[in-house]
Amino acid sequence: MMRDPRKAWLRAASLGIMMFLYLPIAVLVVYSFNAAKLSTAWQGLSLQWYALLARDHALLVALQNSLLIAAVSTAIATLLGVSAAVGIERLPWRRRTWLDGAFLLPLVMPEVMMGVALLLFFVLIKMPLGLLTVTIGHAVFNVPVVTMIVRARLRKLDPHLEEAARDLGATPWQAFRRVTLPLVRPSVIGAALLAFTVSLDDFVVTFFTAGPGATTLPLKVYSMIKTGISPEINALSAMLVVVSMALVGLSLVMQRTNEK
Amino acid sequence: MTGSSGLRTDARRTAWLLAPALAWMGLFFVLPLMVVFLISFATRSAYGGVEWAFTPANYRDLADPLYLRIYLRSCVMALATTGVCLVLGFPLAYHMARAPARWQGIWLVLVLIPFWTNFLVRTYAWMNLLRADGLLNTALIGAGVMRAPVEILYSDLAVLIGLVYGYLPFMVLPLYAAIERLDRSLLEAARDLYAPGWAVFTRVIVPLTKPGIIAGCLLVFIPSLGAYITPDLLGGARSMMIGNFIQHEYLVVRDWPLGSAASFVLMAIVVAGLWGYQRAGGVRA
Numbered sequence: 001m002m003r004d005p006r007k008a009w010l011r012a013a014s015l016g017i018m019m020f021l022y023l024p025i026a027v028l029v030v031y032s033f034n035a036a037k038l039s040t041a042w043q044g045l046s047l048q049w050y051a052l053l054a055r056d057h058a059l060l061v062a063l064q065n066s067l068l069i070a071a072v073s074t075a076i077a078t079l080l081g082v083s084a085a086v087g088i089e090r091l092p093w094r095r096r097t098w099l100d101g102a103f104l105l106p107l108v109m110p111e112v113m114m115g116v117a118l119l120l121f122f123v124l125i126k127m128p129l130g131l132l133t134v135t136i137g138h139a140v141f142n143v144p145v146v147t148m149i150v151r152a153r154l155r156k157l158d159p160h161l162e163e164a165a166r167d168l169g170a171t172p173w174q175a176f177r178r179v180t181l182p183l184v185r186p187s188v189i190g191a192a193l194l195a196f197t198v199s200l201d202d203f204v205v206t207f208f209t210a211g212p213g214a215t216t217l218p219l220k221v222y223s224m225i226k227t228g229i230s231p232e233i234n235a236l237s238a239m240l241v242v243v244s245m246a247l248v249g250l251s252l253v254m255q256r257t258n259e260k
Numbered sequence: 261m262t263g264s265s266g267l268r269t270d271a272r273r274t275a276w277l278l279a280p281a282l283a284w285m286g287l288f289f290v291l292p293l294m295v296v297f298l299i300s301f302a303t304r305s306a307y308g309g310v311e312w313a314f315t316p317a318n319y320r321d322l323a324d325p326l327y328l329r330i331y332l333r334s335c336v337m338a339l340a341t342t343g344v345c346l347v348l349g350f351p352l353a354y355h356m357a358r359a360p361a362r363w364q365g366i367w368l369v370l371v372l373i374p375f376w377t378n379f380l381v382r383t384y385a386w387m388n389l390l391r392a393d394g395l396l397n398t399a400l401i402g403a404g405v406m407r408a409p410v411e412i413l414y415s416d417l418a419v420l421i422g423l424v425y426g427y428l429p430f431m432v433l434p435l436y437a438a439i440e441r442l443d444r445s446l447l448e449a450a451r452d453l454y455a456p457g458w459a460v461f462t463r464v465i466v467p468l469t470k471p472g473i474i475a476g477c478l479l480v481f482i483p484s485l486g487a488y489i490t491p492d493l494l495g496g497a498r499s500m501m502i503g504n505f506i507q508h509e510y511l512v513v514r515d516w517p518l519g520s521a522a523s524f525v526l527m528a529i530v531v532a533g534l535w536g537y538q539r540a541g542g543v544r545a
Binding site: 013018028099105110119201208240 | 355370380510
């Protein structure tokens with residue numbers, strides 16, 4: 001067969017788009033090591049901006065807040081999401097459809113609207129804005145994320161496995177714990193990691209539901225960007241890029257183990 | 261065999277599995293939305309509070325040309341983003357889907373990594389590139405393409421670039437899934453019957469990957485329409501989009517009823533878009 005000339009331009013286009021995707025991030029990481037304070041000119045390698053980050057106390061507090069919120073909201077979302085996924089997959093087909101819609105809506109809802117709705121609600125029930133309200137907000141948008149991922153895995157399972165366990169005298173809880181759960185565990189861990197990442201990265205919902213005392217890492221990054229461009233943000237961004245990559249990598253590895 | 265009582269306990273067990281999540285989402289998702297809906301018919305009190313009333317005045321106010329322009333600009337921006345993502349995403353997705361199996365996995369990870377990188381950081385990366393003294397201008401002047409720097413940052417073009425950059429993976433992933441499933445022999449058949457390359461694309465590839473195209477377009481259009489960070493950081497004073505308008509009404513002007521009405525109109529456009537695409541997809545498929 002002849003080599004398709006179309007393939008050459010498809011490959012060129014794909015490589016071009018990859019450049020478009022990676023160049024901005026690469027530039028950011030490279031410039032986080034630039035000694036220059038204001039200009040884009042390269043003035044030598046330096047770790048001073050990373051040193052500046054390490055001394056920034058407010059940043060450390062923001063990081064702590066972010067990790068706490070991500071951990072608690074992920075725990076809530078995983079518990080609720082996994083149990084809902086198992087429940088939905090047991091329902092007869094016809095009754096699933098409206099639940100499908102109900103779990104899809106938070107995923108397609110504009111984030112600003114979700115933030116606004118939560119803000120109004122918390123103000124109306126006189127709940128003080130702070131770490132707790134942000135955590136609740138994150139657990140709301142993460143429940144459907146977990147449910148979606150775990151359901152996809154549950155659907156591929158052989159239903160006879162759990163039935164066999166039940167026939168052999170296992171209680172429903174035993175059948176779930178000893179048969180179903182080990183089979184879906186990698187997807188549960190993958191979903192939890194994803195929820196954790198989404199929570200760690202969220203800006204919009206956090207922006208609306210955080211009070212003055214509950215600064216998270218993205219809120220801090222935002223205020224740093226808004227107050228002026230300093231190479232300190234480059235260093236912080238570069239670190240966030242590395243953390244995101246590690247989390248995604250871990251999540252993918254988990255889902256891959258799941259396939260085997 | 262399970263008796264009818266066994267079926268009933270099974271149903272009850274399923275209900276208990278679903279109850280916590282449904283209660284949680286009902287309390288913190290459905291209820292707040294209902295509150296927003298109610299407040300969109302209320303009026304604003306003198307000190308930025310809410311006075312209960314039942315009036316469509318807020319929705320009437322939104323018909324003001326000043327506000328309409330924000331909605332129109334957002335729709336145009338979201339459509340442009342969707343179009344550019346489709347044009348860029350299709351060749352990439354096609355190339356990915358036709359690559360050897362081992363390479364497909366690598367391409368997928370490469371598309372996913374920027375997607376999971378913090379959105380603020382990705383937007384900030386473009387601020388660095390697009391500034392008047394940024395790398396893009398420096399490079400273009402250095403290469404002798406331009407004499408004086410052009411400020412791209414704080415313009416509609418910058419917002420468009422930021423949105424395309426942010427949401428391109430949303431387009432690529434469903435397109436890839438659709439093209440990967442495409443039966444190669446159909447393309448060969450079309451070529452054997454002397455269909456020119458363009459006809460193979462429009463009459464075979466596009467109709468067969470339509471579900472993926474529709475899904476990708478929706479996944480890009482919806483978040484672009486409600487975008488907040490991108491126009492806020494990359495846009496100029498006149499680049500306000502619906503998301504910024506809602507935030508402005510809530511947190512700056514403190515006109516909650518108008519902000520609520522504005523967010524419900526945004527949701528109506530999103531739902532209409534979903535419905536329209538579903539119908540468009542349903543007619544041909």
